[in-house]
Amino acid sequence: MSLKFMFVDMNAFFASVEQQFNPRLRGRPVGVVPVRADTTCCIAASYEARKFGVKTGTIVAEARRMCPGMVFVEARHEMYVRVHQAMVAAVETCLPVHHVHSIDELSCKLSYAHMPFDAAVQKAREVKEAIRRRVGEYTTCSVGLGPNIFLAKVAADMKKPDGLTTILREELPHKLFDLKLTDFPGIGPRMHRRLESRGLTSVRQLCAMSADELESQWGGILGGRFWMALHGHDMPDLPTHRRTVGHSHVYRPNCETRRACRACSCDCCARRLRECGGLDIARGDWMCMLRFVRVRRGRRGRT
Ligand SMILES: [Mg+2]
CATH class of the missing domain: 3.40.1170.60 (MutS, DNA mismatch repair protein, domain I)
Structure with a gap:
């Protein structure tokens, strides 16, 4: 184990x-x-x-x-970013951080091979205690342990707040049977509708499918990767290449005119583009790419 x-x-x-x-x-x-x-x-x-x-x-x-x-x-x-940095530093006192997924999520590799169950649970307790000590007792976290990042994330989501949940390969797939399809990363509302329309409505059914069947459900190799992840295999991440820069922004209620919104959006997007550094897009080009999905007082607009 x-x-x-x-x-x-x-x-x-x-x-x-x-x-x-x-x-x-x-x-x-x-x-x-x-x-x-x-x-x-x-x-x-x-x-x-x-x-x-x-x-x-x-x-x-x-x-x-x-x-x-x-x-x-x-x-x-700005304060949330500072707390995020404190959280990363706290985890680093126990284990090297493998990947930061978002402002409030990160993953660690327990060892080069596998860590025995008791040692892994002890490490998770140490991480929780380090965050509590260095960040604060009201900023609790849920920790998941698993044979790959996908199942470790699923485990973390199984008990909130302040959980510590493990999924062992030996417990697969039955430990997942009480979950909903949308509890899995990669199954959003659209994918869920698609699976349901093909008669796939439970995790039990999902786990019983072969890699080939999941590939046909997903319409590509992502289905095969999903099968591998679901069954506890650890795979290297696929290389990604950034092709777009997006930015969501909530306009202030006094940002009323389309022109004011556009000026604000240009500013936000330009900052993102500068931060990316590698994108070689002339100013005139990216101005054309701005797209407003919703421009209303205090509502989110995507630029
Ligand atoms: Mg969270």
Whole structure:
């Protein structure tokens, strides 16, 4: 019985950070918002708010109705980046970080081969304790241990908040049978509809399929890779090549005109492009690529 990867996922990250640094928010339903407007949505909700059904993406006016005592705080992204860096540093005191997946998720390789079960669980406890000590006791995390990053992430999602869950190869596939298809990375709403339309509705059915069958469901080699991941095989990541630069931005309520939105979007996208460095796109070209999906007060626009 051995494990190879650890996945660390901070719980309700932005909301927990706010509760960590503002004691008055602790124990209360908190929604983090990009701007102060009823038309915008929560970009994070504390677990106290989630009990009322509020989640990431809930419109503020709706959240107020669902949870009358809810407190809304404006996002402080610089602070979240600092906490993210502290989280990475905390994990590094226990294990080298293998990959940072997002501001609140990272993975570690437990050893070059496999780590015995007890040692891996002990390492996970050390990581949780290091984060608690160095970041704060309100910024808890869920840790998953598995034979590959995919299953370690699935394990981390199985118990929230503050979980520690393991998936051993020996426990496959039955340990996954209680999950929903959408609990797996790579099965979003669109893929879910597609699978359902072909009669594939349960994880039990998914696990019983062969690699070839999954390839035909996915329409390519991704199905085969999904099969390998689902059955506990560890595969190297496919090389990726960045071809586009995207940026989501919530306009301030006073950013009313299309021209003002465009100026704001150009600014955000230009910064991203500069950060990428490698993209050789003339200014005139990228100006043409800007696309507004939704331009409304306090609503998200994609540029
Ligand atoms: Mg998270």
